[in-house]
Every structure is written in C-alpha cells, then in structure tokens.
Amino acid sequence: MSNNDFEPRIIGFFCNWCTYAAADTAGVSRMRQPSNVDIVRVMCTGRVDPAFVLKAFAQGADGVLVSGCHPGQCHYEKGNLNARRRVTALKPFLEAVGIGRDRLRLEWIAASEAPKVAEVVAEFTETIKRLGPGPFRKKQDDD
Amino acid sequence: MATLIIDGQEVHAKEGQTILEVARENGIDIPTLCYHPVLEPYGACRLCMVEVTRRGRTRLETSCTHPAWDGLEVKTHSPAVMEARKVILGLMLSRCPNVPVIQELAQEYGITEPPYPVEDPDEKCILCGLCVRVCHEMVKADVLNFSQGGIERRVGPPFLEKTRQCIGCGACTIVCPTGAVEIILEQEAVYQEKPLGPTSAIYVPSLQAVPRVPVIDTDVCIRFRQDDRSNGEVADACGACQMLCEADAIDFNQQDEIVELDVGAVIVATGFQMWDPTQLSQYSYGKSPNIITAMEFERLSNAGGLTSGEILLADGRKPERVAIIHCVGSRDHNAHEYCSRICCMYSLKQAHLIRDKTGAEVYEFYMDMRAFGKAYEEFYERIQEEGITMIRGRGAEVEVLPDGKLRVMGEDANLGKLVAADVDMVVLSTAIEAPHDASKVASLFGLSRSPDGFFAEAHPKMRPVETNTDGVFLAGAAQGPKDVPDTVAHAGAAASMALALMDKGEVTISPQTAVVDEKLCSGCKTCVSLCPYTAITFIEEDNVARVNEVLCKGCGTCVAACPASAIVGRHFTDEQILVQIEGLLRATAPVEASAEREKVHE
Numbered sequence: 001m002s003n004n005d006f007e008p009r010i011i012g013f014f015c016n017w018c019t020y021a022a023a024d025t026a027g028v029s030r031m032r033q034p035s036n037v038d039i040v041r042v043m044c045t046g047r048v049d050p051a052f053v054l055k056a057f058a059q060g061a062d063g064v065l066v067s068g069c070h071p072g073q074c075h076y077e078k079g080n081l082n083a084r085r086r087v088t089a090l091k092p093f094l095e096a097v098g099i100g101r102d103r104l105r106l107e108w109i110a111a112s113e114a115p116k117v118a119e120v121v122a123e124f125t126e127t128i129k130r131l132g133p134g135p136f137r138k139k140q141d142d143d
Numbered sequence: 144m145a146t147l148i149i150d151g152q153e154v155h156a157k158e159g160q161t162i163l164e165v166a167r168e169n170g171i172d173i174p175t176l177c178y179h180p181v182l183e184p185y186g187a188c189r190l191c192m193v194e195v196t197r198r199g200r201t202r203l204e205t206s207c208t209h210p211a212w213d214g215l216e217v218k219t220h221s222p223a224v225m226e227a228r229k230v231i232l233g234l235m236l237s238r239c240p241n242v243p244v245i246q247e248l249a250q251e252y253g254i255t256e257p258p259y260p261v262e263d264p265d266e267k268c269i270l271c272g273l274c275v276r277v278c279h280e281m282v283k284a285d286v287l288n289f290s291q292g293g294i295e296r297r298v299g300p301p302f303l304e305k306t307r308q309c310i311g312c313g314a315c316t317i318v319c320p321t322g323a324v325e326i327i328l329e330q331e332a333v334y335q336e337k338p339l340g341p342t343s344a345i346y347v348p349s350l351q352a353v354p355r356v357p358v359i360d361t362d363v364c365i366r367f368r369q370d371d372r373s374n375g376e377v378a379d380a381c382g383a384c385q386m387l388c389e390a391d392a393i394d395f396n397q398q399d400e401i402v403e404l405d406v407g408a409v410i411v412a413t414g415f416q417m418w419d420p421t422q423l424s425q426y427s428y429g430k431s432p433n434i435i436t437a438m439e440f441e442r443l444s445n446a447g448g449l450t451s452g453e454i455l456l457a458d459g460r461k462p463e464r465v466a467i468i469h470c471v472g473s474r475d476h477n478a479h480e481y482c483s484r485i486c487c488m489y490s491l492k493q494a495h496l497i498r499d500k501t502g503a504e505v506y507e508f509y510m511d512m513r514a515f516g517k518a519y520e521e522f523y524e525r526i527q528e529e530g531i532t533m534i535r536g537r538g539a540e541v542e543v544l545p546d547g548k549l550r551v552m553g554e555d556a557n558l559g560k561l562v563a564a565d566v567d568m569v570v571l572s573t574a575i576e577a578p579h580d581a582s583k584v585a586s587l588f589g590l591s592r593s594p595d596g597f598f599a600e601a602h603p604k605m606r607p608v609e610t611n612t613d614g615v616f617l618a619g620a621a622q623g624p625k626d627v628p629d630t631v632a633h634a635g636a637a638a639s640m641a642l643a644l645m646d647k648g649e650v651t652i653s654p655q656t657a658v659v660d661e662k663l664c665s666g667c668k669t670c671v672s673l674c675p676y677t678a679i680t681f682i683e684e685d686n687v688a689r690v691n692e693v694l695c696k697g698c699g700t701c702v703a704a705c706p707a708s709a710i711v712g713r714h715f716t717d718e719q720i721l722v723q724i725e726g727l728l729r730a731t732a733p734v735e736a737s738a739e740r741e742k743v744h745e
Contacts, residue, residue: 009728011724011727011728017591017611018591038727038728040720040723040724040727042699042715042720043655043697043698043699043712043715044698044699044700046698046699046700046703047698047699047700047702047703047712047715048703049702049703049717049720050703051717051721052720052721052724055721055724055725056724056728059724059725059728059729060728061724061728072586073586073589073591075589075611075612075698076675076676076696076698076700077675077676078675079675079698079699079700082673082700082703082704086703110591111591111599112591112592112593112594112599113594114594
C-alpha cells in the first residue's frame with residue numbers, strides 16, 4: 001500500500017465540554033477537515049482509561065487523539081490533568097510495544113476553538129500518514 | 144443665643160458665629176474678597192468693614208473676624224463704612240488695575256480709575272491669604288506662604304521655587320478671588336483633568352444612579368491623596384465636603400466590604416467595556432480634543448454634563464460640520480471581527496441630536512446600515528430626511544489639519560470614489576468588547592468564552608441564557624453585544640430561569656454518576672483522592688468506597704483510575720465505550736476482521 005492512498009483511521013476521545021463542543025461548532029460552521037478521525041464522546045478526558053487507547057490500537061486504529069479543556073478550565077476542575085498524566089505514562093509503553101509514541105496525541109482545545117479542531121485533525125492525520133499504517137492494522141490487512 | 148441688630152433688623156446668632164456669617168444667613172450683603180466658609184477668617188481684605196456699636200462706643204471692625212456678640216448694633220452701609228471701603232478699593236484698584244472682580248467692586252463704590260500710581264499693571268494678587276490658608280488648613284500641604292514684608296510682601300512656595308510638596312490639587316486656584324494663582328501642568332504628579340469625565344473628586348456617578356448618592360474618587364480627593372503621602376499617619380486634610388454637608392452624610396472611614404452570600408443561582412451580567420480607539424492610529428484619537436468617542440459624545444450631549452447638554456467644540460464654539468465614523472474597531476480584522484450591533488443605531492441617534500441641537504452638517508461614514516430592530520429602519524429613513532449626508536464606506540483616516548480642522552478621508556463605495564470631508568468634530572462609534580477581566584470571571588464560575596471574548600452560552604440557539612455550569616446564567620452584553628431591548632429580554636429570561644430553578648425546591652441532577660461495585664472494590668482508596676468533588680467516601684467498617692450520587696458530577700476520572708475496575712460510570716460504562724471503539728473500527732476494517740467478529744458474536 002503506498003502512503004498516498006493510505007487513509008488513516010484515528011479514534012478521537014473528546015471531552016463533552018470543550019473539544020466535543022468545538023468539533024460540533026467546526027462541523028456546523030462547515031470547516032474543512034479530513035474525515036479520518038472518529039469521535040468517541042466522553043464526559044471528561046479523565047474518563048479515558050489507558051485500556052481504551054490500547055483497545056483502539058488493537059482493533060487496528062492508526063492513531064489516537066485525546067483532547068479536552070485547557071489546564072485550569074476543566075469542567076470537573078482537574079480531570080484533564082489526570083488525562084495528561086495517563087498519556088504521559090502511556091507513551092513510553094506504546095514505544096516499547098512497537099506501536100510508537102507519536103501515534104498517541106493529547107491536545108487542549110477549548111469550546112471556543114473550533115478552527116483549532118480542524119487544524120489539529122488535519123495535522124495529526126498528516127502525521128499518521130507519514131508514520132504509515134498502525135502495526136495491528138497492517139497485520140489485519142496482511143491476513 | 145445672642146441677639147443683635149444689623150441694619151435695623153433684629154437677628155439671632157449661634158455661639159461662635161461672626162457678624163459676617165450672621166449677616167449672610169439673614170440675606171444681608173457685605174462685600175468681601177478674603178472670606179471662605181470652610182477657612183479660618185483672616186481679615187485681610189478689609190472690605191467687610193462694618194460699623195459696630197457696643198456699650199455706646201462705635202468702631203469700624205472687620206465683620207469676618209468680629210464675634211456676633213449679644214447686644215451689638217451693626218451698620219453695614221453707613222457713610223463711614225462706605226468711605227472706608229472706598230479707600231480700600233481705591234488702593235486695591237491701584238495695585239491690581241486689571242482684575243475684573245476688583246474693577247466691578249470699585250465701580251459700585253464710584254471709582255473708575257486707579258486713584259494712586261500703578262506700579263505693575265499685571266499684578267493680580269491682593270494678598271488676601273485665601274490660597275495660603277487653604278493650602279495650610281485644608282490641603283495640609285503648606286506649600287504656599289507669605290514671604291518678606293511691607294511693600295515686598297508676597298505669596299508663593301518657599302524661595303518661590305518649584306516644590307515636590309505641591310500635589311497639584313488646584314485648591315489655591317479655586318479659592319483665589321482674583322485669578323492670581325495659576326497651575327502649570329508639567330509633571331505627571333499633577334492631576335490630569337479628564338475633560339469629559341467627572342469634574343470633581345466627589346460626584347454622583349450618573350444622573351440616573353440608584354441610589355443617587357455621590358462617591359469620592361480617592362485617587363483625586365485631596366484628603367485621601369494626602370493620607371497616601373503621609374506614611375501611614377492620618378493627614379486629616381481638606382474634608383470640605385464633610386464640613387459643608389448639612390446632613391452629616393460624609394464618612395471618610397467607609398471601606399469597601401466583602402459580603403458573603405449563600406445563593407441558589409448566579410446571573411452573570413458583567414456587561415461590556417468600550418474599546419480604546421488609540422489602538423487604530425489612523426483615527427488620530429487623542430491628537431485633537433475634537434475627536435471624541437461616541438461615549439464621550441453622550442457625556443457631552445447629556446443635560447447633566449459639562450456643557451449642560453450643549454454640543455460644543457473644545458474651544459466652546461458650536462460645530463458647523465461633524466463626521467460620525469461607524470465600525471471603529473468593529474468588523475475589522477485589526478481589532479474585532481464581530482459587529483458590535485448597537486453602533487449603527489446610536490450613531491443615527493447622535494446624528495439626529497447634532498442636527499437638532501446645532502444645525503450642523505453631519506456626515507455619516509458607514510459600511511452597512513444595520514437597522515435590524517423594530518422601528519429601526521423607519522428611524523433610519525427619518526434621519527435621511529433630516530438632511531444627514533450618508534457616505535457608504537468606512538472612514539479610513541482622520542487627519543488633524545494645521546488650523547485645527549479635521550479631515551476625514553474614506554471611500555464612497557456607491558460613487559466608487561475617494562472622498563474627504565473637512566469637519567470641526569469627529570465622533571468615533573467605537574466597538575464594544577468583553578470587559579478586560581472577563582477571564583477572571585470566567586474561571587471563577589467555570590464559564591467558557593466564545594472567540595469574541597464574551598461568555599459562551601450553553602447552546603447558541605436552544606440555550607441562550609444558560610451556561611455549562613449548573614445554576615449560572617448570563618444576562619445582557621456579558622454574552623455578546625446587545626442593544627437595550629435585547630438586553631432587557633435576555634435579562635428577563637435569565638431571571639426567570641433562575642427563579643424556575645429555585646422555585647422547584649429541588650435540583651435535578653444528571654444521571655451520569657459513578658457507582659462502586661462493592662463486591663469488586665479492594666479498598667485501595669485511589670478513587671477517594673482523585674475525586675474533585677469529594678463525592679467518594681471510604682467506609683471503614685465495610686472496607687469499600689462509596690459514591691455520594693448527589694455530589695458526583697459524572698466526570699469518570701475515578702472509573703478510569705480504579706485498578707479493580709470496580710467503579711461503573713453510568714451511561715459511559717467501559718462496555719459502552721469499548722463497543723463504540725470496536726464499532727467505529729469495524730466500519731472500515733478489513734473483511735476478515737469483521738467476519739471473525741461475526742463468528743464470535745454467533
């Protein structure tokens with residue numbers, strides 16, 4: 001498979017109050033963005049269990065984007081800080097098991113930052129395109 | 144209580160009053176130049192001289208210093224008094240021949256020319272000492288005093304040199320009867336007059352203020368400024384307002400208070416602020432006193448303002464041509480992208496006021512006319528019929544010409560030409576923006592803000608007054624630019640939302656709460672420390688954690704963290720989310736993978 005027609009599949013865990021609302025606005029405003037990110041809505045990025053991220057990769061996702069409110073603006077005071085801790089801890093593990101640390105990304109996108117959603121999605125899709133298909137997806141495709 | 148007779152009239156005096164004070168209370172006029180009600184009498188000008196008869200002896204006395212004793216007989220305009228005053232006024236006029244107040248008084252006493260040789264035609268000071276007394280007694284700065292003696296006697300700061308003791312309060316210039324004291328603005332320590340702002344340190348914030356009570360601007364008030372300079376000691380300066388207030392209502396010890404209230408709902412109605420047009424230098428705001436913002440224009444045309452509602456230029460002339468520039472800072476990528484919504488209509492109103500009050504020609508530079516509200520378009524039509532020149536195109540630049548006139552340049556899009564208008568006054572319809580401390584308010588209440596800086600509502604169409612924080616509502620321009628009818632409607636909606644919330648007597652909470660499966664809980668207490676709402680308590684006797692569902696907001700942090708997977712996040716359970724992930728990836732997954740899963744599900 002050449003990288004040109006490779007369309008990454010990315011799972012986005014978006015917090016209900018900030019990034020999900022921003023993504024909603026981006027959609028309503030008809031902002032152009034790649035359609036590679038599929039969104040799973042959670043109430044808070046603090047809800048994102050590392051198991052969800054691993055499950056997504058195991059199911060053949062090429063990238064995972066976790067995105068919520070800016071530090072200090074969490075609807076639940078500090079759930080996003082817990083998410084940051086988990087993502088930081090998870091990255092070396094992903095590297096060690098051969099998935100790669102760059103396939104997981106954490107971004108702060110406030111409800112008012114709809115253009116940033118489009119920007120981050122486009123940019124992350126490009127990154128994943130450059131990295132190529134995820135290891136588990138490759139296996140599925142090779143079967 | 145003393146009883147005395149002034150000009151044949153029996154009058155009563157209180158303990159400690161002087162003859163002048165009693166005479167004034169009873170409407171008897173005695174001329175004076177050196178008296179001020181809040182200062183100690185000094186008897187310097189001698190004009191208040193009266194004839195006092197006591198125990199059969201008659202003498203000329205200064206009424207400002209003579210106590211109003213019982214049994215006095217006072218004549219304020221007897222021949223002897225008139226003669227004495229005439230001599231004094233003759234001397235004064237010879238010393239200060241060109242001071243209007245002395246000229247007028249002298250005229251009253253029949254003197255038209257200085258009777259003695261004039262030494263300095265520019266002399267204005269009559270050495271009455273009002274400035275010295277006000278500086279000493281009220282301001283407590285002790286900058287001004289008399290120096291030298293005899294014919295050399297004069298008033299000034301020590302050695303007649305500039306002094307840092309002077310706070311530039313201007314009290315001396317206000318009390319000086321002859322205009323002899325002048326303040327020269329040259330240091331930042333000197334209070335810069337705000338021409339269209341409050342005019343004294345104590346003022347009623349607006350005519351419509353509720354309650355209608357004056358406030359003291361402590362940055363300007365002499366008393367507070369002197370306290371600030373006195374290294375913690377109470378300087379006890381001025382206090383003129385307190386001395387003169389008959390209701391005894393002025394309390395300098397009043398402090399700002401922090402009042403704590405327990406409330407069921409909060410309505411955030413923090414409003415807006417006017418944008419500062421100096422940020423767009425092409426409008427030359429600040430380079431000419433006749434370039435004003437719309438808010439300053441409102442102050443100018445207000446009947447309670449500086450000019451009692453007359454629309455005047457800085458030099459007091461009536462303007463003949465006025466330009467109003469719309470969208471200054473609005474709909475502009477260099478300032479705010481949004482439309483401030485209220486400027487079109489207030490600009491039209493102001494054009495009408497200018498036309499009505501001064502008859503001046505008015506040029507309105509507008510981009511689009513947004514007369515969107517009820518009866519607004521009709522008003523716009525009426526304004527056009529009043530002969531106001533509408534120029535479709537943003538005013539691009541204001542130039543201050545050497546003769547003080549203002550040249551407004553812009554493009555008339557309808558003509559497709561560049562146009563310029565030379566005018567006397569320019570009114571800038573500046574944008575409105577979120578208050579500068581909106582971010583503090585936002586973090587206080589957990590509000591988010593839309594990209595324009597105003598607070599974001601929960602949903603732009605369906606929930607325009609609610610926020611994402613339960614029990615916090617928005618009203619008015621805090622949520623976005625609004626005119627008065629929209630603000631009233633929005634505020635009414637916010638008030639009824641708050642009432643509806645409180646009137647129910649109970650609170651509906653979201654069902655998305657966490658619940659601990661006590662059979663699986665290992666009692667590690669990880670969740671207890673993570674919960675931001677202290678909704679999880681550890682039950683020692685059962686060795687399990689338990690969630691208080693009223694406190695739980697359902698963020699799911701504890702669910703993700705539980706090492707035993709003993710906590711379930713209702714409506715966002717692990718199963719629900721994992722199935723979502725599977726489902727999303729199955730949709731585009733290779734056929735084999737899907738087939739495999741089908742098998743599993745069979």
